[in-house]
Amino acid sequence: MSTEIVSEANAGEPLLRRKSLSAHTAGTMRTDIDCGEYGVLVTDEPEAHGGTGKGPSPLQTVLAALTGCESVTFNRTAAEFDFDYESISYEAQYTIDIRGRLGNRNVRQHFQTVRLEATVVTEESEARLREVVEETEARCPVYNLINDARVKLEARWIRKPPS
Numbered sequence: 001m002s003t004e005i006v007s008e009a010n011a012g013e014p015l016l017r018r019k020s021l022s023a024h025t026a027g028t029m030r031t032d033i034d035c036g037e038y039g040v041l042v043t044d045e046p047e048a049h050g051g052t053g054k055g056p057s058p059l060q061t062v063l064a065a066l067t068g069c070e071s072v073t074f075n076r077t078a079a080e081f082d083f084d085y086e087s088i089s090y091e092a093q094y095t096i097d098i099r100g101r102l103g104n105r106n107v108r109q110h111f112q113t114v115r116l117e118a119t120v121v122t123e124e125s126e127a128r129l130r131e132v133v134e135e136t137e138a139r140c141p142v143y144n145l146i147n148d149a150r151v152k153l154e155a156r157w158i159r160k161p162p163s
């Protein structure tokens with residue numbers, strides 16, 4: 001084992017992780033996304049919106065990425081903070097103004113609002129949960145991507161004792 005201490009000026013290049021995928025659409029709203037060793041996923045639109053309904057919409061997939069990223073980040077942060085929990089359940093929703101997608105350049109095409117509710121089953125105190133949540137939100141890439149897009153992001157974390 002080796003430990004090195006250096007000044008920031010001598011630290012070198014940042015630690016970057018690169019991931020890639022490939023995607024294909026056959027002239028429809030369905031997109032098959034190959035994530036390599038992690039499998040294939042499909043995005044689509046509901047039949048009522050011109051799709052085939054074979055998968056979640058791309059915007060639903062962004063919400064799924066948010067809950068997944070919050071889960072991973074919370075888990076890592078909880079371990080660092082020695083915070084014990086059994087599980088987290090999420091409910092997430094978004095609103096958009098579809099005039100943007102329909103070509104009105106004065107209306108943002110992406111989310112107007114995102115609401116996230118996370119229920120954490122834990123015996124830990126609300127104060128301890130607050131510490132872990134604050135750090136989780138500071139570290140979560142998808143949370144910050146949405147926040148940096150100036151989306152009205154409302155998160156509610158609920159502490160639930162184990163049954």
